[in-house]
Amino acid sequence: MRVYLFNNLNIGELMDVYEQETKLYKALMHPVRLAILDLLREGEECVCHMEAAFGYRQAYISQQLMVLKDAGLVEVRREGLNIYYRVAHPEIFGVMDAMRMLTGIRPTPPAAANVCTCPRCTGEHEVPLIKL
Numbered sequence: 001m002r003v004y005l006f007n008n009l010n011i012g013e014l015m016d017v018y019e020q021e022t023k024l025y026k027a028l029m030h031p032v033r034l035a036i037l038d039l040l041r042e043g044e045e046c047v048c049h050m051e052a053a054f055g056y057r058q059a060y061i062s063q064q065l066m067v068l069k070d071a072g073l074v075e076v077r078r079e080g081l082n083i084y085y086r087v088a089h090p091e092i093f094g095v096m097d098a099m100r101m102l103t104g105i106r107p108t109p110p111a112a113a114n115v116c117t118c119p120r121c122t123g124e125h126e127v128p129l130i131k132l
């Protein structure tokens with residue numbers, strides 16, 4: 001993600017830029033969405049994996065993923081019956097890590113390997129998963 005420097009913006013153009021930033025912050029402003037992003041730090045995961053990891057219904061997780069996708073923070077890939085999400089811009093982790101310098105706590109998402117039936121957890125995945 002490139003960062004462009006703009007000079008001589010009028011106030012409307014300036015607020016448009018802040019509006020873009022606000023959209024990203026709003027997408028981050030939810031505990032489950034932060035947890036999902038943390039789960040995606042190492043690379044893509046299928047929705048069923050997130051369901052197993054967090055114990056929430058798939059519909060609820062999909063709802064949160066849509067917010068992240070609409071903000072451009074995650075990308076989606078279908079493979080058979082599985083839907084995989086990955087972080088579109090790993091730079092977002094820098095924002096989350098900066099916030100954690102204020103809270104002093106860095107949470108770790110729960111492991112799902114014991115209860116998850118996704119292709120990765122069951123070792124049935126033939127194609128290597130896309131890593132960051």
Ligand SMILES: [Zn+2]
Nearest residue numbers: 049116118121
């Ligand atoms: Zn899994």
